[in-house]
Amino acid sequence: VTFADRLAGVVRARGSQIVLGLDPDPARLWPEAVAQAPADGPPARAAAAAVRAHCVALIDAAGPACVAVKPQLACFERLGADGWAALAATVEHAREAGLLVLADGKRGDIDVSAAAYAQALVGSTPTPFGDVRGLGADAFTANPLLGVDALTPLVEGARAAGAGVFVLVRTSNPGAADVEDLELAAGGPLWERLAAIVAALGEPGPESGLADVGAVVGATQPEHVARMRELMPQAPFLLPGIGAQGGRVEDLAPAWAAGRAGGLVSASRSIAQAYETAAGTPAAAARAEAERLRELAWSLA
Amino acid sequence: VTFADRLAGVVRARGSQIVLGLDPDPARLWPEAVAQAPADGPPARAAAAAVRAHCVALIDAAGPACVAVKPQLACFERLGADGWAALAATVEHAREAGLLVLADGKRGDIDVSAAAYAQALVGSTPTPFGDVRGLGADAFTANPLLGVDALTPLVEGARAAGAGVFVLVRTSNPGAADVEDLELAAGGPLWERLAAIVAALGEPGPESGLADVGAVVGATQPEHVARMRELMPQAPFLLPGIGAQGGRVEDLAPAWAAGRAGGLVSASRSIAQAYETAAGTPAAAARAEAERLRELAWSLA
Numbered sequence: 001v002t003f004a005d006r007l008a009g010v011v012r013a014r015g016s017q018i019v020l021g022l023d024p025d026p027a028r029l030w031p032e033a034v035a036q037a038p039a040d041g042p043p044a045r046a047a048a049a050a051v052r053a054h055c056v057a058l059i060d061a062a063g064p065a066c067v068a069v070k071p072q073l074a075c076f077e078r079l080g081a082d083g084w085a086a087l088a089a090t091v092e093h094a095r096e097a098g099l100l101v102l103a104d105g106k107r108g109d110i111d112v113s114a115a116a117y118a119q120a121l122v123g124s125t126p127t128p129f130g131d132v133r134g135l136g137a138d139a140f141t142a143n144p145l146l147g148v149d150a151l152t153p154l155v156e157g158a159r160a161a162g163a164g165v166f167v168l169v170r171t172s173n174p175g176a177a178d179v180e181d182l183e184l185a186a187g188g189p190l191w192e193r194l195a196a197i198v199a200a201l202g203e204p205g206p207e208s209g210l211a212d213v214g215a216v217v218g219a220t221q222p223e224h225v226a227r228m229r230e231l232m233p234q235a236p237f238l239l240p241g242i243g244a245q246g247g248r249v250e251d252l253a254p255a256w257a258a259g260r261a262g263g264l265v266s267a268s269r270s271i272a273q274a275y276e277t278a279a280g281t282p283a284a285a286a287r288a289e290a291e292r293l294r295e296l297a298w299s300l301a
Numbered sequence: 302v303t304f305a306d307r308l309a310g311v312v313r314a315r316g317s318q319i320v321l322g323l324d325p326d327p328a329r330l331w332p333e334a335v336a337q338a339p340a341d342g343p344p345a346r347a348a349a350a351a352v353r354a355h356c357v358a359l360i361d362a363a364g365p366a367c368v369a370v371k372p373q374l375a376c377f378e379r380l381g382a383d384g385w386a387a388l389a390a391t392v393e394h395a396r397e398a399g400l401l402v403l404a405d406g407k408r409g410d411i412d413v414s415a416a417a418y419a420q421a422l423v424g425s426t427p428t429p430f431g432d433v434r435g436l437g438a439d440a441f442t443a444n445p446l447l448g449v450d451a452l453t454p455l456v457e458g459a460r461a462a463g464a465g466v467f468v469l470v471r472t473s474n475p476g477a478a479d480v481e482d483l484e485l486a487a488g489g490p491l492w493e494r495l496a497a498i499v500a501a502l503g504e505p506g507p508e509s510g511l512a513d514v515g516a517v518v519g520a521t522q523p524e525h526v527a528r529m530r531e532l533m534p535q536a537p538f539l540l541p542g543i544g545a546q547g548g549r550v551e552d553l554a555p556a557w558a559a560g561r562a563g564g565l566v567s568a569s570r571s572i573a574q575a576y577e578t579a580a581g582t583p584a585a586a587a588r589a590e591a592e593r594l595r596e597l598a599w600s601l602a
Contacts, residue, residue, distance in 0.1 A: 021415065026428035034429050043431035050429070074410065074417035078426045080389060085382040096366060109375065109407050110474040111323065125379045127327035128335050128351070130344035132380055139302060145446040147476025153387055168446060173411040175448025183486035190491070193483065218502065241513060261563035 002138055002203070003088045003164030004210035004236060007067075008261040013086055014067050017260060017301065018274045019102060019238065021268025022055050022071040022090060023113055026079070028273070029054040050083035051075075055090040059097055061283035062271050065290035068100035069137070070238075070266055091135055100138040102238065102264075106168060108143035114150050118157020139164035141216055141238070144194050148201070151163040155201050163182070164212045164236070167201075169194045169228065172218030172241030191224075195231035204234050210261055211235050217255070219247030219265070226254035229262075237263045242293070243270025256301035265297050304440055304465030304513045305537060306506035308368075309562040317368045317595045318561060320403060320539065322569025323356050323391060324373040327380070329574065330355040331583040348501060349383035356391040360398055362584035363572050366591035369401035369439070371539075371567055383597075392436055396472045403539065403565075407469060408455070409444035409491050415451050415480040419458020439553070440465035442517055442539070443494050449502070456514055463576055465513045465537070468502075469530065473519030473542030492525075496532040505535050511562055512536050520548030520566070527555035530563075538564045543594070544571025550597045557602035566598050 011017055026047045030105045033054035037046045059069060069090075076087035107117040108287050119125045122139040123133045133167055142154050144167050151167065170180050170191040180191045195215065202211025211234040217225060219241035228237065237255045241247035255263025267290070275285035312318055327348045334355035338347045360370060370391075377388035392402050408418040420426045422441045426433045443455050445468050452468065459466045471481050471492040481492045495514065503512025512535040518526060520542035529538065538556045543549035543566055556564025566593070576586035 023417075025413075025417075025425060026430075029429075037430065039430070043428055044433045046430035047426070047428035047433055063438075071412075072396070072414050072417070074408070074421055077385075078417050078421035078435055078500055080421075080436070081382045083385040083448060084378075084385045085330070104446070106408075106410050109373075110472065113373050113375050114325075116324075116326075116373070116379050120375055120379035125327060126347070127344055127348035128330075129327075129338070129340070129347035132327070132345045134379055135381070143407070143444050143446055145444055145480055146472050146474060147479030147481070149474055149476030149479075150472075151476075171411065171447050171451075173447060173450055175450030177451075178448030178492070178498065179446055179494070180448070182491065185484035185486050185488075190480070190483065193480070197479065208435050 001162060003162060003206035003212045005205035005207040007100065008208035008210055008259065011067050011261040016065055016067045017297045018066045018290055018294045019070045019264045019266040019273060020062050020066040020290065021266050022058065022069055023268045024051040024054050024075050026051060033057055044079050044082045048079045048086040048248035051079065052086040052089050054181060056093050057283060058103055058272055059094055059285060062286040063097045063099055065294040066099060067285065068102050070092040070102040070104045073103060073105035079279045088135060089202060091137065093169065103135060103137035103140040106141045106143045108146050108150055110146060110150055111153050114153040116159055118154050122161040123157050123165035134236060137163065139166060143168050144197055148197060151201060157211055164214060166216050166238045167198045167212040168197060169215040170218055170221065170224055170246050171216060171246065172220045192231060195228060196239050198235055199232045202235055208259065208261060209234060210258060214238060219252055220245055222251030225252055229254045229257050234258060238263055238266060239263055240266040242267045249293060253300045260301045267293055275289045302465060303506035306508040307557050308401065308537060308561065309509035309511055312368050312562040315368050316599060317366055318565050318598045319367045319591055319595045320369045320371045320565045320598060321363050321367040321591065322373065322567050323359065323373045323570060324569045325352040325355050325376050327352060331358055334358055338512040345380050345383045349380045349387040352380065353387040353390050357394050359573055359587060360395055363587040363591035364398045364400055366588065366595040367400060368467065369403050369565065370395040371403040371405045374404060374406035389436060392438065404436060404438035404441040405489055407442045407444045409447050411447060411451055415454040416458060419455050421536055422457050423462040423464035426517060438464065441536055442467045442468060444469050449498060451503060460513055460540035465515060467515040467517050467539045470498045470499060470516040471525055472517065472518055473521045473546050473548065477519065493532060496529060500533045503536055506531065509562060510535060511559060520553055521546055523552030526553055530555045530558050535559060537562055539567060540564055541567040543568045550594060554601045559589060561602045566594060568594055
């Protein structure tokens, strides 16, 4: 079963297109998670235990309203080996909860190194001591700056594992204008060229018709979404930028011209930190915000 | 002391501009390293022990002819938490050997996530349990696709730690032509625009005059190097693509118009796997190849 067909099935079964971003900042964890961590031992170990507890609690609270989690890899890597172990445990917990896992590391490198990233995130690595399984994500984000021969090992590694790739096409930050929006001599902005690369790399799943290579499309520039859908008719879109960054779910309807699984709305801080501005416990506020987004997106698709 | 001034000092003291790439493939490690790993325990632990032994042996053999090591992060991440621990141990060993460490992960993400990558690689992370130190690298590679507001937290995080950033400008793979070489409506290829961004972000060190923001410039397109030096007069260049990818040290002389530390020649497989085509042990062959490259580059600078 291809990634896109699996994705479409999970979207349907869970009735959700919401992706729960996991960007744990050790200085802003839920208080209950900090309280759970062992106070003795090195700071990295305690902080990683707290990060893990935070992510588990967040998944338990908001996960039922979501289709996937999106761990931001830097947030775990900054705690070293302990952080990577917390990441692996978080991925495992999300899978047990029936959620897909989109590893958000925006990787990109030349052929041999790209193949190693695919092994790390969705595949496995042959060693003299036996195969070592990677993170076991269902998909990961990738950066296309290095061109097609750098994306291909990522796509092939993902495809061999029944996983998917979401390639950056037009990101949600204001600075995206500096490079991604540059006008090309051949016409159109750079991001339209990136969209064409994504469209060419993907293979549609036999059931859903959706491709196994998707696009990261910032929700902060909604006028782009319809054009993106024209250029990549079969690609699932990962749509960050809702909430803290100013994007609105209401503006994303063109994404769902490819079906309900054609647009995945990613939210991180607006769910995890909802309790800072809403009533109730962190868990209750997170659940309510995720459910609010779920209903809103589902009503548009 | 800024990164570039430190770099210039270490280049001078060691008489080398060679960067030893550490891209350990568990299936192609030096036999002595595999033999050292404990045969019991999980495959990831044994493979990580072998990777660590391989990197230590490679540093001991070829390090004396080099100025820095460049661990390729994917090669460690594919072994999970054990791999990250092997990476940390490798970094520690390289620093004890007097080598600089350039963490090669080609990271790039929006503001908050970019700041987390800087914490992971060169800084530290505040947590309720105390600060957690990152990898302690001297510099890292970064991807500029997301624009200046995504590069800035990387540069600021590095600068605060006395570290540096090498931004991808024109990579060594053939596919670089797909995106990096695209002609812009405003004139010139995309990589010239990336070079302008790099030149604007860097601050020169008071001693060396070299900037703390450098550029990754593939050695496979030597005709670009002189133009790069025009566009980025103060940036140190990290020059991959020698050896297995076909680049020649002899073609890189324009890089050193900014001084001996203005061009760092990176080689990985051609050093680590030299024994496959040359006489002697893996260590002797690696040392001889690194020393050959060192003499050649030094004679041109």
